[in-house]
Amino acid sequence: MESQKKMKIVCLGDSITYGFPFGPRVSWVSMLQQALGVEVINQGINGNTTTDMIGRFENSVSKHNPTHLIIMGGINDVICAESFDRICWNLREMIEKAREAGIEVILGIPTAVDEPYWEKLIMRIRRWMKDYAREHDLEVIDFAAAFYDENGNLKSELLLADGGHPDINGYRAMFDQIDLSIFA
Numbered sequence: 001m002e003s004q005k006k007m008k009i010v011c012l013g014d015s016i017t018y019g020f021p022f023g024p025r026v027s028w029v030s031m032l033q034q035a036l037g038v039e040v041i042n043q044g045i046n047g048n049t050t051t052d053m054i055g056r057f058e059n060s061v062s063k064h065n066p067t068h069l070i071i072m073g074g075i076n077d078v079i080c081a082e083s084f085d086r087i088c089w090n091l092r093e094m095i096e097k098a099r100e101a102g103i104e105v106i107l108g109i110p111t112a113v114d115e116p117y118w119e120k121l122i123m124r125i126r127r128w129m130k131d132y133a134r135e136h137d138l139e140v141i142d143f144a145a146a147f148y149d150e151n152g153n154l155k156s157e158l159l160l161a162d163g164g165h166p167d168i169n170g171y172r173a174m175f176d177q178i179d180l181s182i183f184a
Contacts (some may be wrong), residue, residue, distance in 0.1 A: 009068040009069070010066040010069050012070065013071070014072070016111055017044025019042070028143075031172070035175075038183075041064055050086075051086070054093055054094060057097060062097075068104045072108030072143065075122060078122055079118060092132070095107075107130075107138055109141065109142045112148065112155075115163055126144055141178050147170070
């Protein structure tokens with residue numbers, strides 16, 4: 001009888017996966033590792049777009065042979081004026097690569113940005129990600145929900161002065177959005 005592969009999670013993303021500006025020890029990724037007691041590899045790189053993430057997929061994901069992959073990206077794409085179609089194509093490519101390798105994919109819904117124009121564009125990406133996840137039976141972690149109150153108002157107190165990166169309480173609020181049972 002073959003023993004079950006030990007759970008290993010790779011978190012692929014940008015600065016909000018990395019834990020900017022505090023570093024990985026303060027990130028939601030570190031909190032997830034502590035909560036689950038399994039290996040969780042932080043592959044967040046500051047400034048990364050989804051195109052960057054595809055470019056490093058082999059080194060950042062495949063070589064670690066994870067059981068699970070959390071993908072979160074898109075905000076830097078929007079800031080760099082990447083097209084909606086390209087962002088969706090990139091996300092779909094990463095999801096398909098992972099699934100072909102037998103990796104369980106979880107989509108991390110991008111966080112809030114306190115800039116109305118960018119936020120409007122990011123909302124479209126969030127909707128697409130949720131729809132795609134529903135259609136393809138993928139789990140979702142709605143990190144964006146941590147940054148809105150019950151009336152849909154932005155909780156800017158959870159963001160740094162730049163309006164885009166979580167503060168320490170924001171990273172904790174992100175972790176609180178994770179339903180740990182999706183890893184059971």
